[in-house]
Amino acid sequence: MERLEKRLLRYVAYDTQSDENSNSFPSTDKQLILLRDLKSEMEQLGLTEVAMDKYGYVTGTIPASEGFESAPVIGFISHVDTSPDMSGANVHPRIIECYDGKDIPLNDSLSMTVEDFPELAFFKGHRLITTDGTTLLGADDKAGVTAIMTLADELLHNSSHKHGKIRIGFTPDEEIGRGVDYFDVKAFGAQYAYTVDGGMEGELEYENFNAASAKITIQGRNIHPGSAKGKMINALQVACDLQALLPVGMRPELTEHYEGFFHLIHLSGNVEKAEMAYIIRDHSKELFEDKKELLTAAVQYLNKMFGKEVIVLELRDQYYNMKEMIEPHPEVVSLAEQAMKEAGVVPLIKPIRGGTDGARLSYMGLPCPNLFTGGMNFHGKFEYCSLTSLEKCFHTLLNLTRLWAEQA
Numbered sequence: 001m002e003r004l005e006k007r008l009l010r011y012v013a014y015d016t017q018s019d020e021n022s023n024s025f026p027s028t029d030k031q032l033i034l035l036r037d038l039k040s041e042m043e044q045l046g047l048t049e050v051a052m053d054k055y056g057y058v059t060g061t062i063p064a065s066e067g068f069e070s071a072p073v074i075g076f077i078s079h080v081d082t083s084p085d086m087s088g089a090n091v092h093p094r095i096i097e098c099y100d101g102k103d104i105p106l107n108d109s110l111s112m113t114v115e116d117f118p119e120l121a122f123f124k125g126h127r128l129i130t131t132d133g134t135t136l137l138g139a140d141d142k143a144g145v146t147a148i149m150t151l152a153d154e155l156l157h158n159s160s161h162k163h164g165k166i167r168i169g170f171t172p173d174e175e176i177g178r179g180v181d182y183f184d185v186k187a188f189g190a191q192y193a194y195t196v197d198g199g200m201e202g203e204l205e206y207e208n209f210n211a212a213s214a215k216i217t218i219q220g221r222n223i224h225p226g227s228a229k230g231k232m233i234n235a236l237q238v239a240c241d242l243q244a245l246l247p248v249g250m251r252p253e254l255t256e257h258y259e260g261f262f263h264l265i266h267l268s269g270n271v272e273k274a275e276m277a278y279i280i281r282d283h284s285k286e287l288f289e290d291k292k293e294l295l296t297a298a299v300q301y302l303n304k305m306f307g308k309e310v311i312v313l314e315l316r317d318q319y320y321n322m323k324e325m326i327e328p329h330p331e332v333v334s335l336a337e338q339a340m341k342e343a344g345v346v347p348l349i350k351p352i353r354g355g356t357d358g359a360r361l362s363y364m365g366l367p368c369p370n371l372f373t374g375g376m377n378f379h380g381k382f383e384y385c386s387l388t389s390l391e392k393c394f395h396t397l398l399n400l401t402r403l404w405a406e407q408a
């Protein structure tokens with residue numbers, strides 16, 4: 001556990017926040033600082049074929065044990081960026097040696113309560129890392145990076161572990177949906193892979209949302225309110241009207257399990273001009289398409305009402321449900337289940353109410369389920385990571401390398 005803790009604390013000290021408003025790739029240069037340092041660390045550990053391409057992707061190889069060269073090549077992938085939702089700069093982690101199951105003070109004025117976060121009960125007795133309540137932690141996904149790098153360290157310095165060729169990869173910009181835009185699956189050279197980017201201990205995910213983003217620009221017409229009748233078009237009011245046309249029950253705070261949603265994530269502007277941004281999610285491809293059509297129809301309805309194109313809608317698909325890409329390869333899931341059980345973990349197979357790089361990679365020809373890390377409450381000041389669960393994640397990965405080698 002000590003190796004894992006030291007690595008995670010070192011990695012979360014890097015500010016690697018991505019920026020959805022940037023047109024560059026990676027979206028922020030600061031991600032490259034950690035990526036370059038990971039490349040150097042990989043070289044120091046003794047990985048081969050270590051490379052960092054012009055997009056910032058860092059990859060390397062753990063060579064196969066003698067006699068296992070014919071085993072399937074598997075990969076482990078994590079992202080280094082943290083969410084734009086909250087600052088990841090100047091993170092001050094706090095260690096809880098043995099969590100007592102009670103409310104956790106983060107600072108003098110903020111606590112993480114059992115009432116608000118009942119899943120804390122599971123972690124009683126665990127060693128935890130929390131924030132100080134002023135930033136996110138960055139366990140998403142530096143916990144995954146930590147598990148993979150510690151796996152490489154172990155395999156390269158303990159020849160008793162038998163395994164086939166293993167490829168590892170670290171990506172930028174996952175949090176803004178661009179993480180594998182330029183990822184070269186063919187060059188990566190794995191037959192199967194796993195993103196190590198999940199949360200709760202035992203999570204094994206191969207169903208995720210279909211996802212789209214919607215950017216909306218509303219051009220109003222500002223007239224003095226005293227003489228505005230029949231002339232003014234209040235862009236902010238149009239935004240409110242558009243939101244009101246979408247089903248109330250299809251919001252994130254009112255949905256769960258396989259239910260999809262429209263999520264208004266940005267609204268700004270004034271009477272003259274306003275901008276909105278939505279994310280649209282659904283596990284069902286049919287219902288996903290229905291939601292996009294509903295938003296499009298709402299925009300068309302309002303434009304028709306005004307007699308002109310007051311609203312401009314830009315819809316972009318981001319990723320799709322990987323289930324149909326994973327199901328033809330049941331062994332990629334069954335071996336992960338077995339690896340977890342051997343590590344003392346109860347597998348929790350459930351749909352992801354989100355997405356991972358693995359979803360897109362699966363459609364790019366690399367079947368890629370998602371594995372837990374022990375990180376929780378991602379993207380905010382209540383984020384924490386169970387080092388106890390992260391250690392089980394490490395052992396799950398270690399078991400997977402052996403189980404895949406036995407497929408030779």
